[in-house]
Amino acid sequence: MSENIYLPSIATVTEVRPETPDISTFVVTLDDPQLKESFTYEPGQFAEVSIFGVGECPIGIASSPTWKGFLEFCVRAVGTVTNAVHDLEVGDKLGVRGPLGNSWPTEEIEGKDLLFIGGGIGLPPLRSLIQYVLDHRERYGAVEIIYGARSPQDLVYKQELKQWEERADVELYVTVDVGDETWDGPVGFVPPFLREINPVPENKVTFTCGPPIMIKLVVQALEEMGYADANIITTLEMKMKCGVGKCGRCNIGDRYICRDGPVFSFEQLRRIPGALEA
Template structure:
């Protein structure tokens, strides 16, 4: 879109639909107007407002890596009106897209560090953007450990990524499920105890975590037990958003606006939020 109207969406074409789980889908998408593509850039951790015309907008991160710009990706759990409409999307359909918004994972602070990624459920979406970003510049970082968990084998998203990371000698990959089934031969256990069992050293390490609130709560406790300080823990927060640019007034936690000041925060920043409403 020409001009500087921040609310005008780009029209994007859905190129591929991947069913991740019973209620999560991933979409590959691209600019309908190719001339816009070269002007677009984003960083891992940023989000956008996606829309189904006639249904409305919803907020999701860009889940692909900025190192892989052939197409963009976003992943959606079916939960309400707009997400239900998104789940109806077929290859070739068009959506609205405006962004990227918000801050990003501070790559320069991660350089030369061991990285521990801890993701739960669809919480792997923002992490995988960063993971692929890191793996595409593998020499810049030290050890890479990924722990991913979901409720059951059927709830594991991004299985193609898990497989790739499993095969990658430069990645310590751990997958776990809360409850297995008859075909599951892998690890069974909640993320926090599994994390403690793996026991990554906090020395020269940053942990990056995203997942459901209850998982985050106990993961933070486990990281603390392992000796991680709040400065060594990054997470990305989720709040109800509409504008994405700090004006519509709903995503604040105290004076901090998750859309504009976040969504990526260190745990130290979160602990220092003046008004911890939640």
């Protein structure tokens, strides 16, 4: 991107896809033709998305780097900037600063079986890696995906969930906290659902993202199942602000989540004072 890490590049909204009543996916393309072609990133990285006259906020890149020419951001309307993002329409302009942060470990997990555990808006950061793995399927072992949301209406990427379910090389499990007349699948929270599925830990790396309480209980369950902390990986992007380690908001111990993360294994997090309590 720009040589100035504080300077956003101008982008245009090319598509808006509603996912839930308060979550939408925004597809954007960079206006500079050279940047559009040269922009590269890794699964798990994020960008600072800015709305002119309003502000900026860090948002994970939800698309896979194997998809060229555009970026996707899945955004929940929860604050000033994200509500302004939700006001955008096709053709509107925004700023993109990035890519920033580290990434999911794509090379280190080659040959491993993979378990993805997401809750609610926690699926988009995982989706970037899931789609990358599926686009390089021959490099990885078995793929299991466990996903939960508050209700059937709160599930994101409904069409992709159907596609993953139809694949012979993916095991997909979906649950909702509260069902309704439209739902005939499992009902219950993700952590007990995980225990019920009881995926074996041998030769497996797991990636989890979701509400903090879900992650806490998921990690407890995984550890009881025999998963090593080094093989439990998460992202802490919700704690970030400036994206370049200057504002201090995401400082934990001697680390800055935006600069040293947002991706960490739980083995790493247990070595950082206060990381698991922050």
